[in-house]
Amino acid sequence: MKKVKVGDTCKAVCQDCKAVVDITFQLRDVPFSNGMGIVEQVLSGVCNQCDRVISIPHQSTPEIKKAYDKYTAEGGSSEQKTKA
Numbered sequence: 001m002k003k004v005k006v007g008d009t010c011k012a013v014c015q016d017c018k019a020v021v022d023i024t025f026q027l028r029d030v031p032f033s034n035g036m037g038i039v040e041q042v043l044s045g046v047c048n049q050c051d052r053v054i055s056i057p058h059q060s061t062p063e064i065k066k067a068y069d070k071y072t073a074e075g076g077s078s079e080q081k082t083k084a
């Protein structure tokens, strides 16, 4: 998998534009998939037409996981962690 950096461009399908659009990789604050917090400054693919984050490169996944772990460890999650 090719690594991308800020300013790189590629093509992706945008659900909002309902088209294949050019995206530019930028650092963005991205919400977790459960909507309970955000990861700050994650490299994300942003639609050039509607300015929405429509793609997160695989290389950003560990960063998001780390931020999520930190978030839950700080009690951001409503779920109680149970230790065996």
Ligand SMILES: [Zn+2]
Pocket: 014, 015, 016, 017, 018, 021, 047, 048, 049, 050, 051, 052
């Ligand atoms: Zn779009």
